[in-house]
Amino acid sequence: MKLGFIGTGKITAAVVQGLCTSGIDGLSIAVSPRNEATSSFLAQHFSNVRRMHSNQQVLDHADIVCIAVRPDQAAHVLSQLRFREDHIVVSFVSFLTCHELVRAVAPARQSCRAIPLPSVIHHTCPIPVFPAIGPVMDLFSTIGQPVTVDNETQLHALWTLTGLISPFYDLLGSLSDWTVSHGVRPDTASQFTADLFQSLAHAARQSDPIAFDALAHHAATPNGMNEQAAHEILASGAHQAYRQACDRLVQRFPILDE
Ligand SMILES: NC(=O)c1ccc[n+]([C@@H]2O[C@H](COP(=O)([O-])OP(=O)(O)OC[C@H]3O[C@@H](n4cnc5c(N)ncnc54)[C@H](OP(=O)(O)O)[C@@H]3O)[C@@H](O)[C@H]2O)c1
Incomplete structure (x- = not known):
């Protein structure tokens, strides 16, 4: 070839x-x-x-x-x-x-x-x-x-998510640093953070169909840590910040005549 x-x-x-x-x-x-x-x-x-x-x-x-x-x-x-x-x-x-x-x-x-x-x-x-x-x-x-994918509009939507690689690593870095500020050794912090999120993505990939809502709900024990953090982060507008960034990124692609 x-x-x-x-x-x-x-x-x-x-x-x-x-x-x-x-x-x-x-x-x-x-x-x-x-x-x-x-x-x-x-x-x-x-x-x-x-x-x-x-x-x-x-x-x-x-x-x-x-x-x-x-x-x-x-x-x-x-x-x-x-x-x-x-x-x-x-x-x-x-x-x-x-x-x-x-x-x-x-x-x-x-x-x-x-x-x-x-x-x-x-x-x-x-x-x-x-x-x-x-x-x-x-x-x-x-x-x-x-x-x-079926058309270029769909391609552009998926391409938009690839603009979140830096924010993703920034988030992992920030969470890893937070554990370091609580005494965790830096190498343990970075390895644990990478492994934790890789294992969660892997678990999601194993489910069929992949339903992120259901996975989030399953992890959220009533009155548990996940339920509390999910509410706080959603209420803070953090998800909205990601969606708004995507809205602006997708506008950088040319308008299609499909
Ligand atoms: N990076 C990614 O993860 C990624 C993912 C998907 C798609 N893409 C797309 O792939 C393209 C390249 O991205 P990249 O990140 O690899 O960028 P990059 O590292 O800047 O690579 C572009 C290369 O093109 C070379 N170049 C400039 N003028 C040229 C010419 N006249 N003839 C031949 N080569 C020339 C540059 O050489 P010099 O260094 O000598 O200027 C540079 O090495 C972009 O359109 C990007 O949208 C990138």
């Missing part, structure tokens, strides 16, 4: 490392020269990764091409490239719609948008893809769990 990456930054580094440690047979990856440090690192660490001299060389090498430049760079970068009809193009670019993508990568016949996150490096990442293209779903199933 011949893959190419245009834009070798944070997300390409994670996807390439995830793929190279996933045990796929016959994988050959070409990465674009920018960023120099990241592309050189990948080429030095994985024998099946080559750092090309130009973006066009990446395309010429690849059957599946992933576009991973920043949104404000994407139109210009794509306009400089000559795609083939048989290229499959996967765009990670947040604010580039399918309509814009199809036009920018013509004459390539198959293109889609996808949302891999840095946790693909550990092969444990939900990866929304739209539209679902068989070879792309197969590829991403080696580094995570491909997620099918």
